[in-house]
Amino acid sequence: MGPLIPNGFIPGDWNFVIALLLGIAFGFILEASGFSSSRNIVGVFYGYNFVVLRVFFTAVIVAMVGLIYFDYFGWLDLSQIFILPTYLAPMITGGVIMGLGFILGGFCPGTSFTAIAIGKMDGLVFTIGLYLGIFAFSLGYPLYSDFYNSGDMGNVTLMDVTGISSQWFAFGFVVIALSAFWVTMLIEKRVRKRITEYKF
Amino acid sequence: MNRNYIFLTLLMLVLAAGTWLLKKPSEFKQIKPNDLLWEMIQPTRYVTTDQVAKMIIQKDPSLELIDVRSANEYNEFTLPNAIHIALDSILNSANTMYFGIKGMNVVFISNDDIKSDQAWVISKRLGYKSMYVMKGGLNRWYETILDPQQPPETAPKTDFEMYAFRKGAQLYFTGAQVETTSTQKKDKLTIQRKRKASVASGGC
Numbered sequence: 001m002g003p004l005i006p007n008g009f010i011p012g013d014w015n016f017v018i019a020l021l022l023g024i025a026f027g028f029i030l031e032a033s034g035f036s037s038s039r040n041i042v043g044v045f046y047g048y049n050f051v052v053l054r055v056f057f058t059a060v061i062v063a064m065v066g067l068i069y070f071d072y073f074g075w076l077d078l079s080q081i082f083i084l085p086t087y088l089a090p091m092i093t094g095g096v097i098m099g100l101g102f103i104l105g106g107f108c109p110g111t112s113f114t115a116i117a118i119g120k121m122d123g124l125v126f127t128i129g130l131y132l133g134i135f136a137f138s139l140g141y142p143l144y145s146d147f148y149n150s151g152d153m154g155n156v157t158l159m160d161v162t163g164i165s166s167q168w169f170a171f172g173f174v175v176i177a178l179s180a181f182w183v184t185m186l187i188e189k190r191v192r193k194r195i196t197e198y199k200f
Numbered sequence: 201m202n203r204n205y206i207f208l209t210l211l212m213l214v215l216a217a218g219t220w221l222l223k224k225p226s227e228f229k230q231i232k233p234n235d236l237l238w239e240m241i242q243p244t245r246y247v248t249t250d251q252v253a254k255m256i257i258q259k260d261p262s263l264e265l266i267d268v269r270s271a272n273e274y275n276e277f278t279l280p281n282a283i284h285i286a287l288d289s290i291l292n293s294a295n296t297m298y299f300g301i302k303g304m305n306v307v308f309i310s311n312d313d314i315k316s317d318q319a320w321v322i323s324k325r326l327g328y329k330s331m332y333v334m335k336g337g338l339n340r341w342y343e344t345i346l347d348p349q350q351p352p353e354t355a356p357k358t359d360f361e362m363y364a365f366r367k368g369a370q371l372y373f374t375g376a377q378v379e380t381t382s383t384q385k386k387d388k389l390t391i392q393r394k395r396k397a398s399v400a401s402g403g404c
Contacts, residue, residue: 069222
């Protein structure tokens with residue numbers, strides 16, 4: 001049956017409307033999970049708050065296992081899903097840069113918008129910086145376009161690269177995520193005991 | 201420790217482990233090589249252009265013509281009601297659904313029978329039944345149906361019968377005019393009237 005738009009169940013003209021609704025829902029969940037507070041977000045790096053890790057890992061494992069079931073029941077054809085092409089070195093570099101910005105600014109791009117939505121000044125400043133960054137990147141693009149487009153591995157998945165079946169991969173990932181939940185809970189408890197100036 | 205967390209952890213583990221049980225039947229089940237070879241050497245896997253023409257004329261509902269040439273060639277010329285499935289996309293699930301329909305006989309056509317033979321082998325390997333190839337393809341179709349040649353006078357009677365059928369099929373598919381034999385000049389019917397006997401010419 002699915003994906004619904006490519007298979008003609010929903011006309012393609014609805015693309016943007018659906019994207020908008022999904023965006024609103026995504027922003028709502030981000031805000032509801034406490035992602036509009038930079039303290040919650042950077043807590044991962046200091047060890048007192050792992051809500052980011054828990055929310056994202058939960059989303060990943062539910063979606064991962066859910067998609068396997070959906071594919072099995074014929075509700076969603078996984079072979080028709082768009083897979084972002086992989087450029088290994090540029091992506092790692094981009095990830096490191098984004099991680100640095102994450103720690104420095106206390107937001108990632110999506111959460112900075114939810115912070116603005118609830119009226120946070122730091123979110124606003126972060127977003128201005130974000131657009132300046134985009135502008136600077138676009139201007140300087142010719143300098144690093146070669147690197148940016150290097151190492152195209154195509155639309156590969158981890159299953160293609162490693163040869164592990166999606167079931168095993170999903171199970172392994174679920175085990176890792178669940179253990180991370182429990183371990184981070186313990187870390188949180190220990191770290192929070194030592195922190196006195198910030199009440200939870 | 202929170203009970204809900206323990207419950208959710210266990211639930212997620214069970215769901216993840218459950219994916220192992222979801223063994224999809226392999227999409228492309230193949231028949232044994234020996235069976236494929238056996239099927240390949242059977243002459244019955246071919247149908248002649250005459251058989252196809254007859255089925256089209258009789259509007260046989262079990263006939264399913266599949267044109268495996270390129271889209272351009274298909275748009276230029278094909279047989280009536282033929283479905284286009286290019287050879288390179290024959291394994292798409294949207295295309296394989298045309299095969300193996302109960303009661304339908306799939307006949308592959310292409311310019312000769314090379315491409316259609318390849319399509320036949322692929323579909324046969326997947327285990328579909330009632331698959332055929334039009335022998336000689338559209339070239340043979342042109343020679344036999346669209347432009348049939350009269351057999352020599354010494355040819356057996358069956359050849360003439362076949363020729364008669366092909367001429368009929370040619371009319372059906374091309375709308376060609378019936379060749380009429382040269383019209384002979386008919387003798388004008390002249391009516392000779394007897395002259396009325398005049399009184400003066402005699403009598404009693």
